[in-house]
Amino acid sequence: MNYAQALVPFGVGMWAAHYGFHLLTGAWTIVPVTQNAAIRWIGWAALGEPQWRWTGLRPGVVFPIQIGLVLLGTLGSLAAAYQIAERDDPHHPFRASLPWIVVTVLLAVTAIWILAQPMEMRGMAVGG
Secondary structure (H helix, E strand, O other), rough: OOHHHHHHHHHHHHHHHHHHHHHHOOOOOOHHHHHHHHHHOOOOOOOOOOOOOOOOOOOHHHHHHHHHHHHHHHHHHHHHHHHHHHHHOOHHHHHHHHHHHHHHHHHHHHHHHHOOOOOEEEEEEOOO
């Protein structure tokens, strides 16, 4: 149970990478949405016609940020696993933390692979 806590930094990094994508790629969508809401509420374009071209950063620009967040979380998890191992087995901390290091690295590789997929393909069932 102690070592499971070491996965928290990775989880936070993955969470930040996923939601950061949505935040950064849709940063300016508030402008056309507000313009459209004003048109519907007031009945005329008081704030101008909706500028639907306003979105945010392109996904290709956000991808390195996502990778950085995942790697930062991974490093935090590796450090946490090692610290827990130092407490549990001070004579062989690397050997004690090795299974959790492997799990964390596999999760990081899988996370990067998932983030590299086109957004439309994420979460699709394999094989139908």
